[in-house]
Amino acid sequence: MDNFIVSARKYRPATFETVVGQQHITNTLKNAIRNNQLAQAFLFCGPRGVGKTTCARILAKTINCENLQPNGEACGTCTTCQSFQNGNSFNVHELDAASNNSVDDIRSLIEQVRIPPQGARYKVYIIDEVHMLSQAAFNAFLKTLEEPPHYAIFILATTEKHKILPTILSRCQIFDFNRIGIDDMANHPASIAQKEDIKYEVDGLHIIAQKADGGLRDALSMFDQIVSFSDANVTYRSVIDNLNILDYDYYFNITDSLLTENTAKTLLYFDEILTKGFDGAHFISGLSEHFRNLLVTKDASTLKLLEVSEGIKAKYLQQSQAASVSFLLSAMNIANQCDLNYKLSKNQRLQVELALLKMCHLLSVFSLATTPLTAMPDNEQLKKNLIPQQ
Structure with a gap:
């Protein structure tokens, strides 16, 4: 039986064009290679799993390519490209500073720098x-x-730029990698699913992308896990069940109950959520996010801030018509206050239930506030009503 290779490794980008969500960096690097304006040292910064090491390897391969393409990409077929892809290139050296962080390790590297490249232009x-x-x-x-010698190029990668000495930063060209967008992160597993003949639902891939929080490697790890769990059928329900994520439907149903002032149904929904093992703080945080999304959906200009699939977006559009801006703002304020008080409270369940009950009666409060005041009786009439007659 062949060894299984995780998607993050099997489909690791091999060219700048295939790097996901970092076009501002890949275009700059390609232009620098084409115009022969390569810096002596690069520093790639950004969160985990966004393509820093991948881009470093692609850059190392491309600058030594013997048949560079007009678009600035490596050919992938020449001797140096083949030796790099096979992992036996003498001109590309990788050092993991997490486990080789002593001064002796760096001195050993400096000794290697003195040896010129073999059969290539650069030593990376x-x-x-x-x-x-x-x-x-x-x-x-x-x-x-x-x-450094004219043939040596250093590519440094880090997730914590603030820990690096300013004297090191000043000697490098710094590239800041972005968190990868929800759409880009959902599209990449979709393309892998098509190649691997895996069935999928777009809503399910969007949930994975949101859970990954900007890291493509995290998204692909979750994708592999759910493919195994669901027997190559990645549905919305299988993602929700496997990743232990609170279903959107709960938030939609609770909001409907709040808008109809149905306190019993609201408390029953919350009890069901607790029974399934979800934390009250996690729920109230998710409810705040749900109200925020409804508020964003109110205006066509802010609709782009809603990072969900088209199916979920249609539900948000429908529910946002029923909820007023006043209700959403007040409910968000109550939820935020509950979130702040949650950890300090001795009865945490009651804290959330109290917040839900307050939200349930918001519409009644608004209605009372807009009711015109009746004419107040004058002082003489009040005296007659208050003082008992003889």
Whole structure:
């Protein structure tokens, strides 16, 4: 039986064009290669799983390609490209600074830098998690980074730029990687599913993308997990069940109950959520997000801020028509206050139930506030009503 390769490795981008969601960086790098304006050191910063190491490897392969394409991509067929793809290139060195962070490791690297490349134009050093280097290692690296040999290029990658010395930062071209957008992150597993003959629902992939919080590697790990769980049929329900995510339907149903002032049904929905093992703080935070999404849906100009699939978006549009802006703002305020008080409360369930009951009676409060005041009786009439007659 063949060994299983996770999607994040099997479908790791091999060209700049296939990198997901980082066009501002890939276009800059391609232009620099085409115009022969490569810096001596690059620093790739950004959250985990957004393509920093992938881009570093593609850059290392492309600058040594013997048949560079007009669009700035590597050919993938020449000797240097093949040796890189097979993992036996003598001109690309990767160092994991998390486990090789001593000054001796950096001195060893500096010794290697003195040896010129073999059968290629550049010698590339990729240092991952560079913020893990010790102070002494950083200091030992400074001079080499400032004045390396003409054939040496350093690519540093980190998730924590603030931990790197300013003297290192000033010697590098800094590229900040973005969190990957929901649509891009949902489309990538969809393309993998088509290649692997896996059935999927768009709503399910959108839930995975939201749960991944901007990291494509996290999204692909969840995707692989759900493919195994659902026997290659990634549905909305299988994603909700496997990742233990609170279903959108709960929030829609609770909001409907709040708008109809049905306190019994609201409390029963909340009890059902607790019975399924969800935390009250998680629920109230999700309800706040739901109200925010309804508010965003109110205006066509802010609709683009709603990062959900088309099916869920239609539900938001429908429910936003029934909820007034006043109700949504007040409900968000109550939910936010409940979220702040939740951890300090001794009876946390009561804290959430109290917030839901307040939301249930918001429409009555608004109605009372807009009712015109009846004419108040004058003082003489009040005296007659209050003082008993003799």
